[in-house]
Amino acid sequence: MSTSSLSEQQRASLLEQCAALDTASLSDALDSLGIDAGLLGIIQQVPGTRCSGFAFTVLYEPVNQNDGFKNAANYIDEVPPGSVVVSSNAGRLDATVWGDILTHVAVQRNVRGTLIDGVARDIDTVTRLNYPLFSRGRFMQSGKNRVQLKSTQVAVEVSGVTIHPGDLIVGDASGCLVIPIDKAEEVIKRAIAVEKTERDIIASVSQGLSLAEARRLHRYDQPWLAAEAKTPSAA
Amino acid sequence: MSTSSLSEQQRASLLEQCAALDTASLSDALDSLGIDAGLLGIIQQVPGTRCSGFAFTVLYEPVNQNDGFKNAANYIDEVPPGSVVVSSNAGRLDATVWGDILTHVAVQRNVRGTLIDGVARDIDTVTRLNYPLFSRGRFMQSGKNRVQLKSTQVAVEVSGVTIHPGDLIVGDASGCLVIPIDKAEEVIKRAIAVEKTERDIIASVSQGLSLAEARRLHRYDQPWLAAEAKTPSAA
Amino acid sequence: MSTSSLSEQQRASLLEQCAALDTASLSDALDSLGIDAGLLGIIQQVPGTRCSGFAFTVLYEPVNQNDGFKNAANYIDEVPPGSVVVSSNAGRLDATVWGDILTHVAVQRNVRGTLIDGVARDIDTVTRLNYPLFSRGRFMQSGKNRVQLKSTQVAVEVSGVTIHPGDLIVGDASGCLVIPIDKAEEVIKRAIAVEKTERDIIASVSQGLSLAEARRLHRYDQPWLAAEAKTPSAA
Numbered sequence: 001m002s003t004s005s006l007s008e009q010q011r012a013s014l015l016e017q018c019a020a021l022d023t024a025s026l027s028d029a030l031d032s033l034g035i036d037a038g039l040l041g042i043i044q045q046v047p048g049t050r051c052s053g054f055a056f057t058v059l060y061e062p063v064n065q066n067d068g069f070k071n072a073a074n075y076i077d078e079v080p081p082g083s084v085v086v087s088s089n090a091g092r093l094d095a096t097v098w099g100d101i102l103t104h105v106a107v108q109r110n111v112r113g114t115l116i117d118g119v120a121r122d123i124d125t126v127t128r129l130n131y132p133l134f135s136r137g138r139f140m141q142s143g144k145n146r147v148q149l150k151s152t153q154v155a156v157e158v159s160g161v162t163i164h165p166g167d168l169i170v171g172d173a174s175g176c177l178v179i180p181i182d183k184a185e186e187v188i189k190r191a192i193a194v195e196k197t198e199r200d201i202i203a204s205v206s207q208g209l210s211l212a213e214a215r216r217l218h219r220y221d222q223p224w225l226a227a228e229a230k231t232p233s234a235a
Numbered sequence: 236m237s238t239s240s241l242s243e244q245q246r247a248s249l250l251e252q253c254a255a256l257d258t259a260s261l262s263d264a265l266d267s268l269g270i271d272a273g274l275l276g277i278i279q280q281v282p283g284t285r286c287s288g289f290a291f292t293v294l295y296e297p298v299n300q301n302d303g304f305k306n307a308a309n310y311i312d313e314v315p316p317g318s319v320v321v322s323s324n325a326g327r328l329d330a331t332v333w334g335d336i337l338t339h340v341a342v343q344r345n346v347r348g349t350l351i352d353g354v355a356r357d358i359d360t361v362t363r364l365n366y367p368l369f370s371r372g373r374f375m376q377s378g379k380n381r382v383q384l385k386s387t388q389v390a391v392e393v394s395g396v397t398i399h400p401g402d403l404i405v406g407d408a409s410g411c412l413v414i415p416i417d418k419a420e421e422v423i424k425r426a427i428a429v430e431k432t433e434r435d436i437i438a439s440v441s442q443g444l445s446l447a448e449a450r451r452l453h454r455y456d457q458p459w460l461a462a463e464a465k466t467p468s469a470a
Numbered sequence: 471m472s473t474s475s476l477s478e479q480q481r482a483s484l485l486e487q488c489a490a491l492d493t494a495s496l497s498d499a500l501d502s503l504g505i506d507a508g509l510l511g512i513i514q515q516v517p518g519t520r521c522s523g524f525a526f527t528v529l530y531e532p533v534n535q536n537d538g539f540k541n542a543a544n545y546i547d548e549v550p551p552g553s554v555v556v557s558s559n560a561g562r563l564d565a566t567v568w569g570d571i572l573t574h575v576a577v578q579r580n581v582r583g584t585l586i587d588g589v590a591r592d593i594d595t596v597t598r599l600n601y602p603l604f605s606r607g608r609f610m611q612s613g614k615n616r617v618q619l620k621s622t623q624v625a626v627e628v629s630g631v632t633i634h635p636g637d638l639i640v641g642d643a644s645g646c647l648v649i650p651i652d653k654a655e656e657v658i659k660r661a662i663a664v665e666k667t668e669r670d671i672i673a674s675v676s677q678g679l680s681l682a683e684a685r686r687l688h689r690y691d692q693p694w695l696a697a698e699a700k701t702p703s704a705a
Contacts, residue, residue, distance in 0.1 A: 023375035024334055024356045031377060038376040040329055047282075047517075050359075074682040094510055099494055104672045105681050121494045123643035124520075140493035140644040141508040142501060173358035174375040202339045211340050212309040258610035259569055259591045266612060273611040275564055282517075285594075408593035409610040437574045446575050447544040 017188045018052035023174050029190035037177040040159045042134050050172040051113025051132035053084035060089040061150040073149040081110035084169040088156035089118030095146035100125040117158045134171045197223035252423045253287035264425035272412040275394045277369050285407040286348025286367035288319035295324040296385040308384040316345035319404040323391035324353030330381035335360040352393045369406045432458035487658045488522035493644050499660035507647040510629045512604050520642040521583025521602035523554035530559040531620040543619040551580035554639040558626035559588030565616035570595040587628045604641045667693035
């Protein structure tokens with residue numbers, strides 16, 4: 001299953017479900033399937049924002065020779081709505097690959113967020129627009145004449161995890177993770193069960209159970225089994 | 236003097252006094268007694284929160300073999316009100332030992348905050364509950380199957396400083412520190428004097444003195460002496 | 471051109487212009503002149519604040535021997551209005567060189583902000599006063615008896631960039647940079663052109679142009695030329 005093989009309705013459904021799930025629950029679901037997903041060191045830059053969307057990948061490389069001014073990348077014109085831009089700049093902290101112009105265009109194109117293996121600038125503007133930006137940090141020095149676009153829509157590696165174009169990216173205050181698109185349905189199903197189990201545990205504790213009792217009751221060890229087991233008994 | 240040897244009233248009094256003191260003043264008092272106290276790299280995760288309380292320590296160790304799913308730690312059922320949970324996970328950044336369930340239970344049990352030598356998740360929930368959380372950072376990947384509880388209420392080392400169960404932990408926007416419980420009374424007395432001296436200096440500067448003059452006047456070099464000296468003269 | 475050779479009116483004009491410019495635009499202008507300016511790792515500590523002003527430099531050195539209590543530095547009494555204090559503490563993270571007293575005095579003296587190659591404390595107070603503070607981080611442990619004032623108003627190096635007394639410092643959410651005072655006029659002129667070009671591009675994109683078209687139209691490659699070229703044609 002690649003992104004393009006999904007119907008518009010399937011894509012919309014995935015986005016809607018991801019938007020309602022925390023990275024923690026999704027991460028537990030991915031763990032249960034043995035999938036590495038968490039992108040260590042990629043940090044939420046605008047407090048209170050979350051994002052989820054299909055990865056549109058952008059790969060940068062250093063400018064090797066000083067062969068004159070290079071135009072900044074205009075790839076944003078091709079990014080479809082529902083995307084999260086994933087800019088891979090080798091974790092570089094001294095050359096930005098995102099700023100105010102890209103943010104304005106992204107908002108206008110219904111791009112749902114940006115993840116940078118590196119840094120961004122114009123953070124005041126990004127904050128004012130409440131745009132979901134996740135990166136290693138912030139700096140103001142342009143990538144112009146320092147790095148250049150190598151390619152778009154290729155597999156990139158961030159924090160040791162491979163991101164393919166069309167994979168789902170989800171980010172919140174706890175960080176960013178990637179869900180391989182061909183596992184998305186199963187991951188989301190399990191994550192929903194995880195969240196239900198956690199809500200049940202919190203409710204039981206509020207009613208006076210100890211955490212140990214509440215976790216036993218709600219099968220914290222394997223929440224997707226608990227959720228399946230309880231669905232019939234609830235009928 | 237161990238925590239358990241303190242009366243309920245003494246414990247309540249220590250908590251009340253610490254809640255009114257900044258880490259900066261407490262650190263100056265600890266410095267004056269030659270006590271290492273600041274926990275470098277432990278950062279406030281929810282802006283505007285502070286915490287103070289008695290350390291309830293929790294020590295984690297890596298899961299060495301893949302011997303099946305392990306239940307998460309249920310130690311929280313034993314943490315008394317007035318505590319700050321101190322979770323020692325060797326500074327590990329890729330496996331969380333705190334999240335939304337523990338936060339909910341902690342709030343319900345009147346636990347006053349959490350300090351993690353490592354990372355936490357569900358930061359959106361922690362933020363919404365305005366819970367004082369101090370850690371090296373944030374991530375969403377669970378500690379489940381990565382680390383396991385080794386013991387509780389043992390001495391742990393964070394950033395080169397030893398924390399004993401029952402020591403006082405204080406955290407604010409400038410960071411976290413630990414006050415050995417048997418020095419708490421003297422430390423607090425000196426910190427109160429430091430804060431008084433600083434307020435007096437700020438007031439004198441507002442009235443037109445230079446900082447050099449104001450500091451000389453209020454014995455900035457040894458504020459606890461100044462405070463003692465001035466109490467009688469004020470009478 | 472040194473700071474002291476500038477008239478009061480020239481100084482006021484530089485401050486006013488810098489206050490209206492982002493670090494990103496200034497950095498592009500500095501890049502175009504081949505000037506290293508960005509101070510990597512110096513981070514905004516109070517969200518929403520910006521600063522710009524003339525560098526008043528303060529150089530610290532470690533206390534080598536334990537030769538008794540040293541008074542904290544009182545240099546702040548000499549810092550003129552319109553300054554940004556630049557405290558060089560060799561990037562040290564465990565000994566603060568800024569706190570609540572200095573912040574109160576700085577606010578009173580119309581000092582416009584502080585940049586620390588190191589850490590600061592009393593961050594709750596600094597935040598409450600909405601004071602522009604930029605540093606490598608936060609800690610609560612005093613520099614007293616750990617570091618001492620070596621000199622003021624000497625050239626210092628921060629993140630590989632030399633800052634001379636009187637240079638312009640500008641900081642916002644994207645970080646801090648330094649503008650050599652003898653290049654300030656040209657840098658500001660170019661930065662104003664950069665910002666105009668960016669606004670024009672954003673406006674064109676809002677009206678339906680692709681980013682590629684908008685950038686071509688507004689000469690994104692060399693905005694200062696575009697700005698010059700367009701001024702007459704606008705007449």
